Each structure stands twice: as C-alpha cells, then as structure tokens.
Amino acid sequence: MAIVNPTAINPYNGTFGALLVAKEAVQQTGEALTKADAIPVFAQTMTIDLGFAMEQPMLEDPFGTAYLGQVTSAKCTWSFEAPLYGLGTVAGVGAGNYNIVVPRFVNEVLATTFDVTVTNGVPNPTLALTPTANSDGVNDSFSMRGFFGIKGTPAGGASPPNAMLSAYLVGCRISKATISIKSDGMHRIKLEGLGVYSADWNDIDEDLTGNNWDAQAQEFIRGMGQQVRLQVNGAGDEYVANATAIDISVDFGAEAIMSDGALSTLGVGAIGLTKRDVAISVDPIWVEASIWSIFSVARAGGFFTVTSAFAYPSAYSSGTGAKGRGFKFTLPKVQFANTTPQRASGSRAKLDGVSVKDIESDMPLTLTLGSE
Numbered sequence: 001m002a003i004v005n006p007t008a009i010n011p012y013n014g015t016f017g018a019l020l021v022a023k024e025a026v027q028q029t030g031e032a033l034t035k036a037d038a039i040p041v042f043a044q045t046m047t048i049d050l051g052f053a054m055e056q057p058m059l060e061d062p063f064g065t066a067y068l069g070q071v072t073s074a075k076c077t078w079s080f081e082a083p084l085y086g087l088g089t090v091a092g093v094g095a096g097n098y099n100i101v102v103p104r105f106v107n108e109v110l111a112t113t114f115d116v117t118v119t120n121g122v123p124n125p126t127l128a129l130t131p132t133a134n135s136d137g138v139n140d141s142f143s144m145r146g147f148f149g150i151k152g153t154p155a156g157g158a159s160p161p162n163a164m165l166s167a168y169l170v171g172c173r174i175s176k177a178t179i180s181i182k183s184d185g186m187h188r189i190k191l192e193g194l195g196v197y198s199a200d201w202n203d204i205d206e207d208l209t210g211n212n213w214d215a216q217a218q219e220f221i222r223g224m225g226q227q228v229r230l231q232v233n234g235a236g237d238e239y240v241a242n243a244t245a246i247d248i249s250v251d252f253g254a255e256a257i258m259s260d261g262a263l264s265t266l267g268v269g270a271i272g273l274t275k276r277d278v279a280i281s282v283d284p285i286w287v288e289a290s291i292w293s294i295f296s297v298a299r300a301g302g303f304f305t306v307t308s309a310f311a312y313p314s315a316y317s318s319g320t321g322a323k324g325r326g327f328k329f330t331l332p333k334v335q336f337a338n339t340t341p342q343r344a345s346g347s348r349a350k351l352d353g354v355s356v357k358d359i360e361s362d363m364p365l366t367l368t369l370g371s372e
Contacts, residue, residue: 018035018038018146018147018164018208019038019039019041019046019080019144019145019146019147020033020034020035020037020038020039020144020145020146020147021033021037021039021108021109021142021143021144021145021172022037022108022142022143023107023108023111023112023139023141023142024139024141024142024143024170024171025139027140027141027171027270028141028170028171028196028270029143029170030143030168030170030198031142031143031170033143033145033168035206035207035208037104037108038214039082039104039105039108039109039214040082040083040214041080041081041082042080042081042082042083042188045079045080045081045190046078046079046080046146046148047077047078047079047080048076048077048078048144048146048148048167048169048195049076049077049078050074050076050167050197050200050201051073051074051075051076051077052071052073052074053071053072053073053074053075054069054070054071054072055069055070055072056069057069057070071266072266073258073266073268074197074266074268075194075256075268076169076194076195076196076197076268077192077193077194077195078144078146078169078172078192078193078194078195079190079191079192079193080190080191081188081189081190081191082105082188082189082191083186083187083188083189083220083221084179084186084187084188084189084220084221084327085103085105085219085220085221086100086101086103086127086219086221086327086369092120092121092122092125093121094121096123097121097122097123098120098121098122098123098124098125099120099121099125100118100119100120100125100126100127100369100370102116102118102127103214103369104214105189105214106127106129106369108142109142109174109191110129110174110177111139112139112140112141112142112172112173112174113131113132113133113140113173113174113177113252113273114129114130114131114132114367115129115130115131115132116128116129117130119370124370125370126368126369126370127368127369127370128366128367128368128370129366129367129368129369130363130365130366130367131177131250131252131276131278131364131365132276133252133253133273133274133275133276135273140173141170141171141172141173141271142172143168143169143170143171143172143198144168144169144170144172144195145166145167145168145169146166146167147164147165147166147206147208148165148166148167149164149165150162150163150164151163151164153209154207154208154209155207155208155209156205156206156207156208162205163203163204163205164203164204164205164206164208165201165202165203165204166201166202166203166204166206167199167200167201168198168199169195169196169197169198170195170196170198171195171196171270171271172193172194172195172196172271173193173194173195173252173254173271173273174191174192174193174252174254175192175193175194175251175252175253175254176191176192176193176249176250176251176252176254177189177190177191177192177249177250177252178190178192178247178248178249178250179247179248179249179329179367180245180246180247181243181245181246181247181248181308181329182222182245183242183243183244183245184222185222186220186221186222187220187221187222187327193254193271194254194255194256194271195271196268196270196271197266197268221326221327227240227241227242227243227308227309228240228241228242228243228246228282228284228306228307228308229306229307229308230294230304230305230306230334231304231305231307232297232302232304233302233303233304233305234303234305234332234333239294241282241284241285242284242285243282243283243284243285243308244283244284244285244348245281245282245283246280246281246282246283246308246329247280247281248278248279248280248281248329248331248365249278249279249280250276250277250278250365251275251276251277251278251279252273252274252275252276253273253274253275253277254271254272254273254274255271255272255274256268256271257269257270257271257272276364277354277364278331278354278355278364278365279352279353279354279355280306280331280334280351280352280353280354280355281350281351281352281353282306282350282351282353283348283350283351284348284349284351285348294336294351295339295349298335298336298337298351301335302335303333303334303335303356304333304334304335304336304353305330305331305332305333305334306329306330306331306334307328307329307330307331308328308329308330309328310326310327310328310370326368326369326370327367327368327369328367328368328370329365329366329367329368330365330366330368331355331364331365332355332362332363332364333355333356333357333358333362333364334353334354334355334356335353335354335356336351336352336353337351337352337353339351339352
C-alpha cells in the first residue's frame with residue numbers, strides 16, 4: 001500500500017486564527033475588512049463551518065449513470081472566545097472628567113445584539129451593555145473573515161508559497177453569548193452565531209504583518225475575589241457570597257431564514273433573532289450559615305436581584321495612565337433552582353438560575369465597563 005505524505009495534502013504549516021470583523025450598515029452588505037478590523041481571540045477557539053447541505057439527484061437511466069450531487073444550502077456557523085478588556089478612560093472635557101474608550105469587540109460585535117449606552121465627560125464614566133433582540137436593519141449584523149492557516153510568512157505574497165486559508169461570512173448575528181467570570185483568571189466571553197455564505201474556503205494573499213491587533217487588548221479584566229450580592233425580591237434581605245466562578249449566558253435564539261431561492265443561490269436569506277433569555281450559574285462559598293435560608297426563598301418562588309462589585313485589571317496591565325477599566329454585572333430578577341449544599345472545609349452550593357421578565361421591555365442583564 002502506498003504511503004501518502006500528509007504534508008503534500010495539506011500545505012499549511014501553522015494555525016493562526018486571525019479574526020477580522022466589522023459592523024454592517026445594512027445586513028449582508030459585506031463590509032470591506034482589513035487588518036485594522038482585527039480583534040484578538042483565544043488560541044484554538046475560533047471556528048467557522050460553512051455548513052453545506054448536499055442533495056444527490058439519484059436519477060435513473062438504463063445504464064446507472066452517476067450524476068453529481070448539488071449544494072442546496074449553506075447554514076454557516078461560527079464561534080470564538082475573546083478576553084474581556086478595555087483601555088479604560090482618558091481625559092475628557094473639564095478637569096477631573098473622563099471619557100471611556102469603547103473596546104473594538106464591543107463596538108464591532110456586541111453592539112449588533114446589545115444596546116450600548118456610554119456616559120462620558122463625568123468623573124466616573126461607564127459603558128453599559130444590555131441584550132436586545134430588536135432589529136432596525138441598521139448596524140445589527142457584521143461581516144466576519146477568519147484566517148486559519150499560514151504557509152510562508154504573514155506578509156503574504158504569491159499563492160503559493162505565501163498564502164492564508166481564509167473564510168468570509170456576511171450578515172453574522174450572535175446566537176449565544178456566554179460570559180465567564182473568574183475569581184482568579186482572565187474574564188472571557190464566548191460568542192456563538194450564524195452567518196450567511198459569501199465565499200468558499202480559499203487561499204488568499206493578505207499582508208497580516210504590522211500593528212494589526214486591537215491595542216486595547218492588553219488591558220485584560222481578571223479575577224477580583226468576586227463579591228456577589230443577592231437581594232431578596234429586590235428589596236428584602238441581602239446576602240453576600242464569595243463566588244469562585246460565575247457564568248452568564250444570553251441565548252438570542254438565532255435562526256437561519258430560508259429563502260425561496262431568489263434571495264440567495266444557496267437558499268439562506270438572513271439570520272433572525274427570536275429571544276434574549278439570560279441564565280446564570282454561580283459557584284459561591286457561603287461565609288455565614290444564616291444565608292442558607294436563600295434556599296427557602298428559592299423554593300417559595302422568590303426572585304433575587306444579583307449584582308457584582310466592580311472588577312479591575314491586574315497589576316500587570318500596561319499602566320498607560322488610563323484608569324477605570326472596571327467590569328460588573330446586574331441581573332434584576334433571578335429565580336434560582338434549589339441545590340444541596342456541599343459541606344467540606346467550606347460550605348458551598350452551586351446555584352443555577354434564570355433572569356425572568358415581567359414584560360418584554362424588562363432588561364434581564366446589564367454589563368458595565370467603567371470606573372465607579
């Protein structure tokens with residue numbers, strides 16, 4: 001049996017994982033993407049699947065002729081994980097006032113599914129994010145271009161020898177966002193979503209050298225010995241827990257909207273959002289035995305207003321003089337499922353809950369970058 005050299009099959013000599021994104025003024029306009037639009041992602045976390053669906057004609061004739069299968073649709077999916085970061089604040093108008101610098105992952109990606117509110121020109125400016133499924137057809141989708149392999153040098157050149165394996169999607173929308181908050185470690189956000197097919201995987205010449213990354217990305221937000229406050233029904237008793245880990249997920253229920261064939265040669269017209277469900281998982285260490293009564297509140301159907309303290313970057317950030325890179329979250333109405341405490345050297349019990357809404361206009365979650 002012949003031995004096949006795998007290098008001859010796949011010439012790429014390294015996984016790179018560059019990601020370029022840009023908001024679209026109108027859905028599926030396919031914004032031009034350059035290295036100035038790059039955002040950093042954690043290594044080995046970026047995926048793009050073009051999701052082709054094939055149909056075999058299975059036509060019959062007296063000779064059993066084989067007919068080529070046809071691509072009928074491409075339901076493209078993507079995901080990546082990025083660090084939570086922010087350059088913080090810079091001097092604003094007037095002495096003692098500051099403006100917050102909006103990170104690129106917020107402005108280019110999260111702003112398509114989160115309402116972004118910036119309060120500038122004050123001593124403690126903030127940037128607040130609240131999830132929304134509202135769509136006005138403007139700035140609610142983004143283009144994505146991923147580079148997954150390099151042969152040769154990042155400077156590009158003739159293809160081959162210097163080429164990048166690239167995929168390009170338009171009309172991208174987030175289906176699920178998961179924020180992971182660590183008591184000690186870098187906070188991160190995992191984004192999963194759908195996109196509309198634009199181009200096949202291909203070798204492309206692209207110069208990826210130079211300062212093409214978001215310069216703010218060195219300002220990581222990391223562990224803080226996170227203090228979480230749980231207030232009964234938003235006004236009653238308040239419990240304080242020292243959380244070892246917190247995960248907050250926002251499910252937008254994104255779906256591929258299939259066309260009748262006129263809107264796209266591959267049968268996907270657009271991406272629609274159907275909801276904005278928020279869930280939280282907290283792993284706290286209970287400091288006082290009295291707060292075990294939190295379980296009786298949960299069983300009785302009560303809700304909790306859950307908030308965190310501000311978290312700030314580690315001492316190893318760049319120290320550029322910018323200040324106030326805090327991060328906090330607020331969930332106004334969380335109902336927890338009951339769990340059983342685990343008693344060891346410290347009493348702890350993982351709490352899983354959902355943020356409920358009385359009416360659709362209720363904001364189930366607010367994430368804040370700021371300096372309060």
